[in-house]
Amino acid sequence: TDSDIEQAISKVSARDLEDIRFAQAQVRNFAEKQRACLQDLEVETLPGVVLGHKNIPVDTVGCYVPGGKYPMVASAHMSVVTARVAGVKKIIACAPPFQGGPHPAIVAAMHMGGADEIYVLGGIQAVGAMALGTETIGRVDMLVGPGNAFVAEAKRQLYGRIGIDLFAGPTETLVIADDSVDGEICATDLLGQAEHGPTSPAVLLTNSPKLARDTMAEIERQLKILPTAEIAAKAWADYGEVIVCDSYEEMVVEADRIASEHVQVMTRDPDYFLGNMRNYGALFLGPRTNVAYGDKVIGTNHTLPTAGAARYTGGLWVGKFLKTVTYQRVLTDEASAMIGEYCSRLCILEGFAGHAEQANVRVRRYGGRNVPYAAAAE
Numbered sequence: 110t111d112s113d114i115e116q117a118i119s120k121v122s123a124r125d126l127e128d129i130r131f132a133q134a135q136v137r138n139f140a141e142k143q144r145a146c147l148q149d150l151e152v153e154t155l156p157g158v159v160l161g162h163k164n165i166p167v168d169t170v171g172c173y174v175p176g177g178k179y180p181m182v183a184s185a186h187m188s189v190v191t192a193r194v195a196g197v198k199k200i201i202a203c204a205p206p207f208q209g210g211p212h213p214a215i216v217a218a219m220h221m222g223g224a225d226e227i228y229v230l231g232g233i234q235a236v237g238a239m240a241l242g243t244e245t246i247g248r249v250d251m252l253v254g255p256g257n258a259f260v261a262e263a264k265r266q267l268y269g270r271i272g273i274d275l276f277a278g279p280t281e282t283l284v285i286a287d288d289s290v291d292g293e294i295c296a297t298d299l300l301g302q303a304e305h306g307p308t309s310p311a312v313l314l315t316n317s318p319k320l321a322r323d324t325m326a327e328i329e330r331q332l333k334i335l336p337t338a339e340i341a342a343k344a345w346a347d348y349g350e351v352i353v354c355d356s357y358e359e360m361v362v363e364a365d366r367i368a369s370e371h372v373q374v375m376t377r378d379p380d381y382f383l384g385n386m387r388n389y390g391a392l393f394l395g396p397r398t399n400v401a402y403g404d405k406v407i408g409t410n411h412t413l414p415t416a417g418a419a420r421y422t423g424g425l426w427v428g429k430f431l432k433t434v435t436y437q438r439v440l441t442d443e444a445s446a447m448i449g450e451y452c453s454r455l456c457i458l459e460g461f462a463g464h465a466e467q468a469n470v471r472v473r474r475y476g477g478r479n480v481p482y483a484a485a486a487e
Contacts (some may be wrong), residue, residue, distance in 0.1 A: 114227065117216035128406075129182065129218050135408035136186045140194040140427045147428060157444025164431040166196035167272070169247065171239030173254035174204040174219065177231060180212045181255070183405045187412050187425060188254045189222035195430035200224045201239055201249055205231020232256075236263040240271045253425060255412055274425045278415035280305035282400055283312045283369035283389075285360055285382060290375040290396055292323030296331050298373050298399055299324070299349070300341045307343035312350040312367060314360050321351045361385045368419040371400040388419045446476025453486035 118126070151161035172188035175181040185202065192200050202224035204215045211229040219227050228246060230238060236256070240263075242248030251272035252264060264273045282302035286295050299311040315321050328345060332338045354360045361382065364372060368388035376382070379394040386392070390413030391403055404411045412425035439445045449472040456465035462483040469480045480486045 113211070114216060114220050117211055117213040118220065120213040121217045125214055126217060126221075129186075129214070129221060132183065132406040133186045133190050133218070133222055135406060136190045136410070137194055139408035140191045140410075143427045144194055147431065147433075155444065155448075157439060157441035158448065159438045159440060160435065161437070162433050162435045164428075164433050166198070167192075167251045167430050167432065168197070169199045169201070169249045169251075170197045170430060171236075171249035171252045171254075172200060172202045172219075172224065173235055173239070173252065173256055173260065174202060174215055175231075175254070175256050175260070176204045176207050176212050176215055177257070180207055180215055182212075182214045182218045183411060184254055185215060185218035185222050185224075187410045189219055189224050191410060191425065191427050192253070192430050193223035195427045197430050199226075199247075201226045201228070201246065203228045203230045203235035203239060205229070205235070233259050233263040236260055236267065240267045251430070253412065253429070274412055274429055275414055275418060275422060276416070277412070279308040279310070281310045281312075281370040281415055282373065283314060283364060283367055283371065284373045284375065285314045285364060286317070286320060286324075286373075286375040287315060287377060288317040288320050289377045290320070292320060292325075292327040294375065294396060295320065295324040296327035298375075300328060300331055300335060300345070302371060302400055303341040303344035303349070304335070304337035305340075305344075307340055308348060309344045310348040310350070310369075311345060312352065312369065314352045314354065314363055314367075316354050316356060316360060318353055321353050325351060357381055364389070368414075368417045370413045370415045370419065371403070373400055390414045390419050390424050442475035445471050446478070449476065450478075450486040453480065457485040 147164050149163050153159050170192045174184045189200055189202055200223060202219040206229050216227060238246045239249045240252055249271060253274040255277050261277050265276055280302055284295050284298050295313055299313060303309050303311040313324055332342050335341055352363055354363060364386055365388040370390040372389045373393045374382045375396045383392060383394060391409055393400055393403060403409050410425045414422050414424055449468040452468035453465045453472060466483060469486060472478050472480050472486050
């Protein structure tokens with residue numbers, strides 16, 4: 110209720126509210142710029158033949174914000190704000206209870222981002238409620254947001270009945286570095302993502318054997334002081350890798366093979382990788398930026414493809430909430446008859462007599478030709 114929302118927001122400090130506003134402003138600004146790139150189209154492709162497309166927002170979206178282990182406040186920005194910029198009519202947001210009740214900062218972020226309805230409901234219960242509908246929660250057309258393995262599996266099973274953003278697996282990070290940086294910053298960026306969970310891959314790709322050794326030593330040092338070391342150490346032990354290559358070219362080949370969710374590039378020429386890499390969720394170019402900036406505040410979306418899916422898709426963005434749909438019109442009798450003749454023959458080529466008659470009836474009416482029934486217009 111409105112009073113519940115007000116009560117939750119009252120528990121959030123002024124500094125935290127300002128930080129949320131700043132982060133959402135960055136996400137909103139970039140999403141608006143992306144939306145402006147997506148133009149409707151109408152063009153006359155042949156005399157009298159007009160084709161077009163429109164970008165129509167999805168009507169209703171459900172945004173899931175994880176909050177069981179960590180209160181993922183930023184996920185509200187990435188889903189709710191982006192859906193609102195896209196023009197979605199109704200946004201429903203769900204997050205699990207945190208320490209027995211709604212997490213105040215998550216509720217604040219959902220509300221400030223533009224959610225129309227907010228529910229304290231987590232896991233597959235939330236996913237199922239939004240996807241199928243209940244007495245109190247309306248069914249959505251599309252479901253977005255990260256979650257644990259159970260949430261991911263629920264989304265997989267529901268896909269088709271509703272739309273989803275993507276199939277999300279454990280967080281992945283790939284650090285591409287040469288000897289222009291040191292082991293401390295590489296280790297920090299690897300462990301910073303390894304703390305997501307014990308199955309999160311963290312990979313260093315370098316052409317410097319010395320940097321490889323220094324980074325591994327630095328990881329061992331940092332694991333002695335990192336508060337989340339228990340999780341990060343497990344991820345590094347089971348899913349960590351260090352790959353040494355001979356050249357930038359080989360590093361690109363390896364990086365594209367891995368197709369990581371996050372790719373941090375810290376080399377003398379990071380733009381080489383921007384220009385040549387093809388498979389990644391998001392690139393973080395140069396040592397001045399990092400994956401945490403993208404996760405929380407800089408403005409690009411943090412819901413990204415994992416498990417090699419970067420080979421065929423990007424992550425969540427304003428375009429995911431839009432349906433690009435086409436239309437056509439034929440303005441003249443001559444154009445209809447001309448297209449109809451081609452269509453008639455192509456339909457008969459495939460054995461579709463009924464399809465051919467859709468064309469033939471127009472060739473007869475608008476072209477004045479006597480085409481035999483269910484035959485090709487010669």
